[in-house]
Amino acid sequence: MSGQHSEDTPTHNPRPRGRPRTVIDLDAVADAVAELVIDGGENAISIVGAAERLDISRATLYRLVPxxxxxxxxxxxxxxxxxxxxxxxxxxxxxxxxxRLIRLIRMQVETAIRLRGYMPIFFGSDGLPADVFQRWHAWSREFEATWHDCVEDAMAEGVLEQADVGTTTRLVLGMCLWVSRWYRAEDGIGTEHIARVALSLILPEGS
Amino acid sequence: MSGQHSEDTPTHNPRPRGRPRTVIDLDAVADAVAELVIDGGENAISIVGAAERLDISRATLYRLVPxxxxxxxxxxxxxxxxxxxxxxxxxxxxxxxxxRLIRLIRMQVETAIRLRGYMPIFFGSDGLPADVFQRWHAWSREFEATWHDCVEDAMAEGVLEQADVGTTTRLVLGMCLWVSRWYRAEDGIGTEHIARVALSLILPEGS
Structure with missing residues (x-):
């Protein structure tokens, strides 16, 4: 979906300066905002900053994103x-x-890394506009419910030790989501490696 | 250490209004700031707000904490x-x-819950003054090294599955620290329960 910004290198913009873009896709905008947050924190989010990252004029971006x-x-x-x-x-x-559990954990680690610039916004104390926060909250609940079902099935089939399903779900999610806090591309430790270690931690016999 | 604020109920101040405190301990100040963050986010931190929580005059608090x-x-x-x-x-x-591992996990879950008001500050993008941030960073490194040693020993003795020690350490820490994001006292799920579920997740045979 993302044109200019590949999924794996969200912090680089390979477009040479001085060649204005005429078509913008929203994924590229989202990536540009995430880059601003990774580099400068939440306060760095601005239309001007995003326009610079996207190498488009402010006027063009303002038309799309007021x-x-x-x-x-x-x-x-x-x-x-x-x-x-x-x-x-x-x-x-x-x-x-x-x-299923293995795929969910892989997905979650991959998401935590790719969207790490988004995390301070979605989990920060006051980063979100009220309507976005409400949608995020509703979405999170549904998202967690799907995870919950998978953990419940895993316990029923003996894949995971029997325990409180809700707490287990949140602990596993937390393990994955916290990766967004410590992941550094320059460490050379990739998504696949982290996901494999996570799996060996909670599903030892399968590693 | 904390006089007015017990460890288990950091969000309640049982002191009746109108009876000014003359002796302040720093733990009570720290608790008051954490309460401000729990209730109103990072931006709610202020000397005035802390003085109100502590039921002391602003002038008294300003003398201690300029x-x-x-x-x-x-x-x-x-x-x-x-x-x-x-x-x-x-x-x-x-x-x-x-x-040792069991005690570290219990401690970490307990800390994540008790200090959850502090988390947005210490893991936020720009909540900390520079000198505090540097001390925090140095402390975190040393703290993580102690955890690292314990995880390494646990793998050497077959308590944990063999895997990359650094990544495993951070995943376990993340699982515990993320509790600060979802813990709600009103859910009735306590520290001990959460710690036990965490242990059954990564040390199944001991649950």
Whole structure:
């Protein structure tokens, strides 16, 4: 979906300066905002900054995205849509619960890394406009419910030790989401490696 | 250490209004700041707000804590000191590595819950004054190294599955620290329960 910015290198913009873009896709906008947050924190979010990253004129971006709140809304839409797509696909795939769990953990680690610029916004104390926050909250609940079902099935089939399903779900999610806090591309430790270590930690016999 | 604020109920101040306090301990100040953050986010931190929570005059608090940065510094000192104390005690106890790991996880979950008001500050993008941030960073590194040693020993003795020690350490820490994001006292799920579920997740045979 993302044109200029590949999924794996969200912090680089390979476009040479001075060649204005005429078509903008919203994923590229979302990536640009995430880059601003990675580099400068939440306060660095601005239409001007995003326009510079995208190498387009401010006027062009203002036509598409009139306010900073709209920028955050675009990030939200992207962050949730991609996860929902993977989640639905995994749930509907009919694969054994152990493989389902493995795919969810991989997806979650991958998302935590790719969207790490979004995390301070979505988990910060006051980064979100009220309507985006409410959509995020509703989405999170549904998202967690899908995870919950998978953990419940995993316990029923002995893949995970029997325990409180809700707490287990949140602990596993937390393990994955916290990766967004410590991941550094320059460490050379990739998504696949982290996901494998996470799996060996909670599903030892399968590593 | 904390006089007015007990460890288990950091969000309640049982002192009746109208009876000014004459002696203030720094732990009570740290708790008051944490309460401000829990209730109103980082931007709610202020000397005035803390003085109200502590039921002391602003002038009295200003004498002890001249700036907002000093308030955050006091939180930092408290957040790190208590964890360092537990960590040193566990490391020096000479107990088997499995029990050491269990105690570290309990401590970490307990800390994540008790200090959840501090988390947005210490893990936020721009909440900390520069000198406090540097002390926090140095402290975190040392703290993580102690965890790292315990995880390494646990793998050497077969308590944990063999895997990359650094990544495993951060995943376990993340699982515990993320509790600060979802814990709600009103859910009725306590520290001990959460710690037990965490242990059953990564040390299944001991649950």
């Amino acid at each position: 306010t900073k709140e709209d920028l955050v809304g675009i990030m939200f839409e992207r962050a949730t849509r991609q996860q929902t797509e993977v989640l639905s696909e995994v749930v509907e795939s009919g694969i054994p619960v152990r493989d | 700036t907002k940065e000093d308030l955050v510094g006091i939180m930092f000192e408290r957040a790190t000191r208590q964890q360092t104390e537990v960590l040193s005690e566990v490391v020096e106890s000479g107990i088997p590595v499995r029990d």
